[in-house]
Amino acid sequence: MSKFLKLLVLFSLPVFVGIISLEYILREIPNDYSYKRSYLDRSADDLEVLFLGSSHIYYGVNPEYISYKSFNASHISQSLDLDLSILEKYKNNWEHLKYIVIPVDYLSLYTTLANSVESWRYKNYSIYYDIPTDQVFWDRFEIFSNKLPYNVARAKSFFANGSGDITCNRWGFGTGYKAGLGNDLNATGYAAAKRHTGSTNDRTLFSYNVKVINSMIDFAEERRIKIVFITTPAYETYTRNLDSKQINNTVNTIRKITEGRRNLSYYNFLTDQTFTEKDFFDADHLNELGSKKFTLKLDNIIRNLDKKDN
Amino acid sequence: MLFNSLDFAVFLPIVFLFYWFATKKNLKLQNILLLVVSYFFYACWDWRFLFLLIFSTVLDYVTGIKMSESKNPKSKKIWFWLNIIVNLGFLGIFKYYNFFVESFQLALEKIGLNVNVWTLQIILPVGISFYTFHGLSYVIDIYKDRIKAERNFIDYSLFVSFFPLLVAGPIERATHLLPQIQKQRTFNFAQAVDGLRQILWGLFKKIVIADQCAEYANMAFNHSSDYSGSTLVVGAIFFAFQIYGDFSGYSDIALGTARLFGIELLKNFSFPYFSRDIAEFWRRWHISLSTWFRDYLYIPLGGSKGGNWMRIRNTFIIFLVSGFWHGANWTFIVWGLLHAIYILPSIVFKTNRNNLDIVAKGKLLPSVRELFDMILTFVLAVFAWIFFRAEDLSHATDYIHRMIFSDALFSIPEIRPRILLGLLIFFMIIEWLGRESDYAIEKVGIKVPKIFRWLFYYLLVFMILYSAGSEQQFIYFQF
Numbered sequence: 001m002s003k004f005l006k007l008l009v010l011f012s013l014p015v016f017v018g019i020i021s022l023e024y025i026l027r028e029i030p031n032d033y034s035y036k037r038s039y040l041d042r043s044a045d046d047l048e049v050l051f052l053g054s055s056h057i058y059y060g061v062n063p064e065y066i067s068y069k070s071f072n073a074s075h076i077s078q079s080l081d082l083d084l085s086i087l088e089k090y091k092n093n094w095e096h097l098k099y100i101v102i103p104v105d106y107l108s109l110y111t112t113l114a115n116s117v118e119s120w121r122y123k124n125y126s127i128y129y130d131i132p133t134d135q136v137f138w139d140r141f142e143i144f145s146n147k148l149p150y151n152v153a154r155a156k157s158f159f160a161n162g163s164g165d166i167t168c169n170r171w172g173f174g175t176g177y178k179a180g181l182g183n184d185l186n187a188t189g190y191a192a193a194k195r196h197t198g199s200t201n202d203r204t205l206f207s208y209n210v211k212v213i214n215s216m217i218d219f220a221e222e223r224r225i226k227i228v229f230i231t232t233p234a235y236e237t238y239t240r241n242l243d244s245k246q247i248n249n250t251v252n253t254i255r256k257i258t259e260g261r262r263n264l265s266y267y268n269f270l271t272d273q274t275f276t277e278k279d280f281f282d283a284d285h286l287n288e289l290g291s292k293k294f295t296l297k298l299d300n301i302i303r304n305l306d307k308k309d310n
Numbered sequence: 311m312l313f314n315s316l317d318f319a320v321f322l323p324i325v326f327l328f329y330w331f332a333t334k335k336n337l338k339l340q341n342i343l344l345l346v347v348s349y350f351f352y353a354c355w356d357w358r359f360l361f362l363l364i365f366s367t368v369l370d371y372v373t374g375i376k377m378s379e380s381k382n383p384k385s386k387k388i389w390f391w392l393n394i395i396v397n398l399g400f401l402g403i404f405k406y407y408n409f410f411v412e413s414f415q416l417a418l419e420k421i422g423l424n425v426n427v428w429t430l431q432i433i434l435p436v437g438i439s440f441y442t443f444h445g446l447s448y449v450i451d452i453y454k455d456r457i458k459a460e461r462n463f464i465d466y467s468l469f470v471s472f473f474p475l476l477v478a479g480p481i482e483r484a485t486h487l488l489p490q491i492q493k494q495r496t497f498n499f500a501q502a503v504d505g506l507r508q509i510l511w512g513l514f515k516k517i518v519i520a521d522q523c524a525e526y527a528n529m530a531f532n533h534s535s536d537y538s539g540s541t542l543v544v545g546a547i548f549f550a551f552q553i554y555g556d557f558s559g560y561s562d563i564a565l566g567t568a569r570l571f572g573i574e575l576l577k578n579f580s581f582p583y584f585s586r587d588i589a590e591f592w593r594r595w596h597i598s599l600s601t602w603f604r605d606y607l608y609i610p611l612g613g614s615k616g617g618n619w620m621r622i623r624n625t626f627i628i629f630l631v632s633g634f635w636h637g638a639n640w641t642f643i644v645w646g647l648l649h650a651i652y653i654l655p656s657i658v659f660k661t662n663r664n665n666l667d668i669v670a671k672g673k674l675l676p677s678v679r680e681l682f683d684m685i686l687t688f689v690l691a692v693f694a695w696i697f698f699r700a701e702d703l704s705h706a707t708d709y710i711h712r713m714i715f716s717d718a719l720f721s722i723p724e725i726r727p728r729i730l731l732g733l734l735i736f737f738m739i740i741e742w743l744g745r746e747s748d749y750a751i752e753k754v755g756i757k758v759p760k761i762f763r764w765l766f767y768y769l770l771v772f773m774i775l776y777s778a779g780s781e782q783q784f785i786y787f788q789f
Contacts, residue, residue, distance in 0.1 A: 001330060001497045008506070011764065015771055138316040147779045 110198030189237025512562030
């Protein structure tokens with residue numbers, strides 16, 4: 001038996017060493033999560049406006065055009081519970097924070113990252129943000145969340161060209177969706193609407209997300225921070241394919257929550273006609289042009305709110 | 311918990327170490343440990359179905375004892391048929407209820423009667439077809455006085471639920487497995503190394519061959535209207551390799567895992583794509599199921615004793631039942647029927663036992679005749695696989711129609727994955743070289759220095775890691 005175990009360990013050793021080394025290398029490659037985490041570590045105290053949320057904010061809001069010191073801390077498929085986790089991680093900071101902008105979109109109350117097809121991204125929060133997640137052990141590794149050829153290519157590109165995986169600008173805005181390079185608005189509208197439609201009969205995720213929103217509100221109230229909830233703009237090919245029950249529930253719920261509360265406001269841009277075909281990268285994401293337009297609108301809202309407060 | 315999952319990669323070494331170190335070679339403790347971990351392994355899918363597994367185990371255990379204790383044949387018969395009805399009843403409800411009801415409704419609609427039928431929204435418990443057949447063979451063997459009833463409940467439960475074979479076979483026999491469960495097992499270095507080697511080869515078949523072929527087979531079958539005839543041929547061939555890699559890979563991992571615990575399971579595959587006729591194919595494909603049908607259906611029906619007509623009738627019955635065993639869909643029945651038709655000439659002309667040995671035994675290459683026979687058998691098998699893979703009969707006939715009669719049967723296929731083709735050639739060469747062994751790499755490189763052998767194993771490990779992505783379910787879990 002001891003001979004068997006010795007040989008087994010000897011045989012497995014190079015495999016384990018290879019796996020651990022690659023995991024280490026992959027974690028060293030700079031990415032949006034590590035960048036945003038280090039930015040928040042440094043600057044959470046100085047921020048006045050914080051944008052959270054999913055890809056709709058990541059590609060939709062460029063804090064460069066905001067009149068206050070602000071940062072876009074959204075990530076692709078980031079759900080409300082992770083927005084809250086980021087807020088809570090820096091609970092002892094946020095000294096100057098006045099406004100938090102959080103999207104409540106068609107899918108927001110009916111999904112969480114952990115339950116979505118993008119759940120492989122969940123590990124980034126435990127690896128790069130040190131946010132505890134309830135994942136199984138294996139799902140917390142870089143190496144197991146993508147195929148080996150992809151991981152090897154990433155490592156190779158990092159070593160050869162020094163190129164990391166950061167795809168946002170210094171304010172956390174995703175720069176990948178250039179104007180004129182967009183996708184078919186018809187096809188993406190139908191596919192995204194279908195993908196974002198949850199089960200309106202199953203109230204589990206809905207109740208969970210409403211609870212998360214209430215926790216965010218409590219968190220903000222304690223610190224006298226205002227929350228601006230928004231529903232981001234989308235193209236008509238997306239909006240016409242939405243399930244009416246799901247979108248009505250979402251909008252009515254957030255309206256009801258924010259109604260009559262001084263520190264909360266809600267703005268719905270979903271069918272805002274000022275956004276045209278040229279502003280979209282695909283049916284539910286703005287491109288650089290659209291994001292500038294959208295950011296300036298948000299800036300206007302925040303300035304008006306600020307004026308009222310003063 | 312899948313064999314190709316990281317969970318299993320942790321589960322197996324832990325169980326292995328406990329088994330050999332914590333039980334201190336105490337047989338009773340070893341069996342209890344294996345039974346507990348087997349139930350844990352099964353509960354990882356859906357703990358609720360564990361009760362069904364335990365119920366089925368208790369039912370067969372009690373039936374066995376009652377039949378043994380029966381002094382008059384009548385009460386023995388009652389116990390026997392009661393067991394058969396309950397076992398097949400469960401299988402029928404979970405697997406076939408909706409199929410029968412919907413087929414009945416469809417038949418009534420054909421004669422102008424519209425009825426509303428009550429279908430069930432039920433999940434098929436993993437492995438139910440396998441453990442039910444396990445239990446049935448045990449009960450039938452006792453009824454036929456081939457074996458004595460097992461009195462030790464732990465031993466019997468382990469025979470049914472031993473985790474390597476629990477969810478997709480091989481379908482064991484009490485005469486083969488129970489004596490091993492009851493015998494003192496000591497660690498055997500050669501057996502354990504052999505087990506690891508077989509697990510490695512099984513993982514290669516599943517992750518490198520089956521899962522990669524699945525991508526292209528799925529493209530062809532899911533979008534058959536978008537592709538040329540030649541591409542659909544390639545898609546069907548990829549499915550043939552997918553199902554072989556998937557199921558024989560699973561069986562290799564199961565056999566290899568059992569070897570780590572000192573237990574030898576029945577061989578389930580023996581290089582079926584090197585068969586020279588369909589009869590030989592069925593002696594090499596899912597051996598534990600085909601021998602089960604031979605022993606518990608074909609022979610009781612009269613087997614080959616009653617002349618040609620009886621042989622033909624019995625052959626058709628076992629192939630239809632075998633098709634139906636795979637699932638409640640007419641596609642499986644047609645798949646079985648096709649194989650019955652394929653095998654018919656060899657039954658009539660009594661050539662079905664012509665090719666008992668492996669092809670080109672002791673030679674490097676086959677003769678031209680052997681090569682032709684192998685290719686012909688493979689083509690027939692691939693054609694039948696189209697029915698096995700298709701969603702329903704109209705999908706299968708549409709696929710075949712497009713494949714043969716639409717355009718470009720002889721054009722260059724749109725699907726040409728060069729790396730995968732290279733891997734398939736590598737795979738078939740290794741399979742060919744190892745065809746006289748129990749599994750392909752059993753003796754590959756056994757005479758060369760260890761360093762070269764290890765390099766070959768590292769190459770396999772690398773290819774497995776390189777191809778591994780999300781854990782893909784094994785096809786036979788659905789049966």
